[in-house]
Amino acid sequence: MDYEICEAHDLADGAMRTVEVGGHKILLVRDGGRYHAVGATCPHAGAPLADGVLQAGVVRCPWHKAAFSLSTGKCVEPPAVDDLPRFAVRVVDGRVMLTVPEQSGLEPMAHGPSDARCMVIIGAGAAGAIAAQTLRGAGFSGRVVMVGLEEALPYDRTVLSKYALSGRKGGEKTPLQDEAFYARHRIERRTGRVVSLDTEARTITFEDGRSLGYDSALLATGGVPRPFDVPGHALSGVHLLRTPADAEAIVKTAEGARRAVVVGAGFIGLEAAASLRERGLDVTVIAPQTAPLEDRLGTEIGNVFRRVHEREGIVFQLGQQVEALEGEDGRVSRVRLKGGAVLEADLVLAGLGVTPATDLFRGARREDGGLAVDAHLKVVDGLYAAGDIAAFPLYGDGPRTRVEHWRVAEQHGRIAALNMIGQATPYDAVPVFWTIGFLKRLDYVGHAATWDDVVVDGDLEKPEFLAFYVEGGTVKALAGWGRDQQMAEAVGFMAQRQDWTVPELLQALT
Numbered sequence: 001m002d003y004e005i006c007e008a009h010d011l012a013d014g015a016m017r018t019v020e021v022g023g024h025k026i027l028l029v030r031d032g033g034r035y036h037a038v039g040a041t042c043p044h045a046g047a048p049l050a051d052g053v054l055q056a057g058v059v060r061c062p063w064h065k066a067a068f069s070l071s072t073g074k075c076v077e078p079p080a081v082d083d084l085p086r087f088a089v090r091v092v093d094g095r096v097m098l099t100v101p102e103q104s105g106l107e108p109m110a111h112g113p114s115d116a117r118c119m120v121i122i123g124a125g126a127a128g129a130i131a132a133q134t135l136r137g138a139g140f141s142g143r144v145v146m147v148g149l150e151e152a153l154p155y156d157r158t159v160l161s162k163y164a165l166s167g168r169k170g171g172e173k174t175p176l177q178d179e180a181f182y183a184r185h186r187i188e189r190r191t192g193r194v195v196s197l198d199t200e201a202r203t204i205t206f207e208d209g210r211s212l213g214y215d216s217a218l219l220a221t222g223g224v225p226r227p228f229d230v231p232g233h234a235l236s237g238v239h240l241l242r243t244p245a246d247a248e249a250i251v252k253t254a255e256g257a258r259r260a261v262v263v264g265a266g267f268i269g270l271e272a273a274a275s276l277r278e279r280g281l282d283v284t285v286i287a288p289q290t291a292p293l294e295d296r297l298g299t300e301i302g303n304v305f306r307r308v309h310e311r312e313g314i315v316f317q318l319g320q321q322v323e324a325l326e327g328e329d330g331r332v333s334r335v336r337l338k339g340g341a342v343l344e345a346d347l348v349l350a351g352l353g354v355t356p357a358t359d360l361f362r363g364a365r366r367e368d369g370g371l372a373v374d375a376h377l378k379v380v381d382g383l384y385a386a387g388d389i390a391a392f393p394l395y396g397d398g399p400r401t402r403v404e405h406w407r408v409a410e411q412h413g414r415i416a417a418l419n420m421i422g423q424a425t426p427y428d429a430v431p432v433f434w435t436i437g438f439l440k441r442l443d444y445v446g447h448a449a450t451w452d453d454v455v456v457d458g459d460l461e462k463p464e465f466l467a468f469y470v471e472g473g474t475v476k477a478l479a480g481w482g483r484d485q486q487m488a489e490a491v492g493f494m495a496q497r498q499d500w501t502v503p504e505l506l507q508a509l510t
């Protein structure tokens with residue numbers, strides 16, 4: 001059915017507007033004189049795309065920065081895993097007309113000519129799941145086998161420290177796809193541990209002795225939480241967090257608990273602390289650093305997090321380390337610090353980071369446990385690596401870097417899949433991640449392992465700011481709080497070039 005929307009000149013070039021027509025929320029966009037109409041809601045977690053930014057024919061989501069082509073509706077950058085519906089739009093006698101329902105549904109995957117090859121994906125997390133669906137999206141018609149340790153459908157791990165622990169509901173789509181999706185696209189899901197990988201014979205072997213040959217394989221085994229190696233770590237009530245089963249166990253302990261101690265002030269520790277506080281527990285965070293998130297964001301921005309969390313009642317014991325956990329009847333009740341102080345605790349959660357799960361391919365393992373890959377994410381002929389385990393050349397030709405973030409893993413999965421089937425595609429994207437505490441999101445674009453200056457634009461007390469991480473006068477990365485649109489723009493700008501100065505980049509950001 002056709003609907004008349006507005007006068008053509010009502011929509012300025014570069015403008016985006018949400019219209020509701022025939023029960024659909026539609027994003028109407030005028031870009032370079034052409035009109036486009038796509039779904040107005042981001043399929044990742046429901047952000048209004050009209051609040052995002054338009055750059056080079058792509059609309060970028062204001063929240064976690066997924067990007068969609070306006071001309072095809074296709075998702076071109078994660079974390080969304082689905083495309084946008086597209087609607088026919090035309091101008092008749094100076095008026096914009098829309099045709100509803102959409103031109104194409106959410107079933108973009110075409111199967112190409114028959115192919116005898118077998119692609120094996122070891123790991124069914126962020127990188128693995130996206131790799132599997134990309135193989136089909138790119139038209140690969142051979143066999144696709146995706147192996148994971150857990151029986152559950154691939155899920156969004158990032159919600160575990162946020163909504164799964166707090167009991168709030170987030171908008172993120174999880175599981176990533178339903179059972180019918182994998183069946184429809186002939187993606188074979190296997191549960192089991194792969195214990196060896198023979199890159200000469202191109203065979204993997206499972207724990208139960210079965211083996212499977214492959215033409216190309218992707219290793220996407222993620223990270224293993226660092227163990228909390230102190231006396232008393234095996235007491236009940238002491239937890240690590242990586243899987244939904246871990247989150248369920250933490251929630252069970254939290255239900256009968258009053259006091260929680262979180263060990264570690266990295267992203268997972270802080271998110272978990274906020275979630276447990278939201279459940280009403282008294283929460284203390286212990287870490288050796290002088291500010292939370294110090295290693296990644298520096299002391300100044302780390303202290304923003306500290307203040308926000310303290311305002312919500314979280315207590316920090318920084319510059320401290322745990323000596324032992326103590327308890328009665330096998331259950332934790334105290335945390336003894338190296339300085340001698342003792343904290344009461346019914347729940348202890350350790351967020352000490354992860355080590356790359358690369359036991360399967362020790363030969364190519366680097367000192368930090370990662371696997372060195374080239375710009376096409378190739379380890380050796382026939383074997384690719386993606387996600388937390390991959391040490392990749394930053395921006396395609398930079399220093400080898402490992403990034404433990406969801407969106408990067410998904411992008412890796414996509415690029416690795418294209419390379420597995422011979423569509424030579426380098427991974428040269430800008431790393432992007434986010435963290436959430438008390439429903440406020442910090443976005444981070446770029447990568448700065450080191451920096452010599454942090455330049456702040458905005459108000460750290462409020463907080464509402466951009467922080468530029470600068471080395472040798474060049475912006476390596478920026479973090480933003482309450483600056484959704486500018487951070488969305490920054491993804492595009494940092495992709496164009498990596499030699500911005502702060503004044504140049506600030507001027508470019510609207």
Ligand SMILES: Cc1cc2nc3c(=O)[nH]c(=O)nc-3n(C[C@H](O)[C@H](O)[C@H](O)COP(=O)(O)OP(=O)(O)OC[C@H]3O[C@@H](n4cnc5c(N)ncnc54)[C@H](O)[C@@H]3O)c2cc1C
Nearest residue numbers: 123124125126127149158194221222387388404405406409
């Ligand atoms: C609680 C939590 C919250 C997070 N929040 C955020 C966030 O807000 N933002 C962000 O950017 N990042 C976040 N991260 C980090 C993000 O989840 C990871 O960077 C991302 O999951 C890495 O993807 P991956 O595909 O490399 O590994 P994973 O997603 O961990 O997947 C690994 C897969 O490999 C399988 N596997 C492992 N070993 C074997 C084997 N031997 N045989 C067979 N299968 C195997 C596992 O079962 C799993 O399916 C969070 C992580 C956690 C734990």
Ligand code: FES
Nearest residue numbers: 042044045061064
């Ligand atoms: S809601 Fe759009 S990327 Fe998350």
